[in-house]
Amino acid sequence: MYEQKFAPERAKPIVAINTTHGTGTEVDRFAVASILEKEYKPAIAYDCIYPTFSIDDPELTKTLPEKQSIYTSLDALNHVTEASTTVLTNSLSINLARDTVELIAEYLPKVIEEPENLETRYFLMYASMIAGVSFDNGMLHLTHALEHPLSAVKPDLPHGLGLAMLLPAVVKYTYKVKPQILAYIYQPIIPGLKGISDEAEEVAAKLEQWIFELGVKEKLADVGFSEEDIPKLVKLAFETPVLDLLLNSAPMNVDKELVKTIYSESMKPYN
Template identity: 65%
Template sequence: MWESKMDIYNVFELRGRTLCYFGVGAIKKIKDIAEALKKQGINKVIVVTDEVAYKVTGAWDVIEPALKEVGIDSIMYTGVTPNPTVEQIDEATAMGKEFGAQAVIGIGGGSPIDSAKSVAILLEYTDKTASELYEQKFIPEKAKPIIAVNTTHGTGTEVDRFAVASILDKEYKPALAYDCIYPTYAIDDPALMKTLPPNQTKFTSIDAINHVTEAATTIVASPYSILLAKETIRLITRYLPQALSHPEDLVARYYLLYASAIAGISFDNGLLHFTHALEHPLSAIKPELPHGLGLAMLLPAVVKHIYPAVPEVLADIYEPIVPGLKGVPGEAEKIAAGIEKWLFSLGITEKLEDMGFTKDDIPKLVELATTPSLDLLLSLAPIKATKEVIAKIYEDSLKPLS
């Protein structure tokens, strides 16, 4: 395969709305980024991260001296958790305001980077709160410059305009999509992913699989989102087992990270529908539930229900996982069973009942899935997202299909 002949140490520029430095050693580009910020008159930044990512990956060992050398002062918020909350965003924002932060650096996976995006908005709208932002009580048109230093290969948030946070008291996990939160700069360095634990390696990769499954099948899908979807699934199918067996294999990490980035670009263009809209209530109710695991539990049932409407696309992009599909509506059960078998082969065998959900929870989950922002995603699905269909997807996800 030609992938093995690529120079993974050649740091290239993945250009879109965000200038992303991609490749082994890309973290060293933080010096160039810091110099560019300094030229814009930026002297103070807030770093938004969790308690682990900035240290264990070694990212801060490079970022901190680069900022100091250029003359940019920094303050750090480390309170972000998986499935971040509006309270955490407000805490980080308050810290940034007091410090006088003029830009925001997010270090981590989706949770810290999404939180950094939110803080960047609220540093411009100083009279607003994160709850008001996520309940769409105002529509932001500006944000402080955002620098995303990515440490996982799943979300694609470093190259897109999306962010997610939970409002715990309402068991509500809405999503934002605003042009002002495209990161100005991003760093995708596979070397920062070597320390990802096996479960995170799996769950983040499954997140990318779900991004493209949805982006390729919304009512606004395009040849571009479908092309990126096909390549994403091919790369993840090929390199995820290698990364699980050999966590420090930089070639495997490189292509999983590339798959994640192009998946982010795919859904930035094609948008999302069922799996993400239906997963958000799961991890809003149970914040300890990894987002990627929630998606994995729902994916077979979602594909089963949408396949008759878009069989040609799904048969094509899922060829590496379920080969030999003809792209005809009657194959819905076959592809769903094939996807579930593939997930099980990776050790992802959990279903909703294993996480404590029961049939009695379905009406509440349906209501939460049809709240604002999530119902917008559902409106893009290739089949009509009635409450009956949503309930059936949840029901089919309680136990294994086979």
């Protein structure tokens, strides 16, 4: 199924009980699996796997470790960054994206101070849920298409950390073509943007700074990747089943050169 050899039309009823605040999968039609021997981490999207019932209870996230708390919220931040800038985006995805960023900007720093604060966990879980609706309607593009090869090659790499390391470079190139939308949704993190393409480098650097201030300071070179891995990662981004759909949803023409550049710029910090 994950290699697109057949498409399911029906599924058993799914009851989703969420234990993180990142995936959004309790409200969407997506699922992900790793095929370790092929170094593939494909996604599937079928209407029949929408959960029949979902439970988002912040109580269940109170003991989520600090790093996973941050990584999962950064996953949600990536979901909306991408969903609001695909070729399929729409005002629902964009406005849910803005709400998501507002909540994450306010509550994510608080979860580090007070991990058991239920109000903080509630709003991070709510942010992740609406981010799920945002990308179920708007789709995803570059950070997810480029992260899946990273955590397929290194299965211990948390998805949210992989995304966090790639996000500044992806935003730099996305901002050049979608400056107004990104200036609008990122206002709670980077206030005062004009929404013009020339700000792309500044936005990438400030976003990286914000991620670093959350304590996530790693870049690809820090987790064991080097320039020599880039050709394989580029190949996987284009060859892993379904990831090409994400690449084609990006707001710019994505060729191997751009993917290579993003991996390369994500090796070390901009700042």
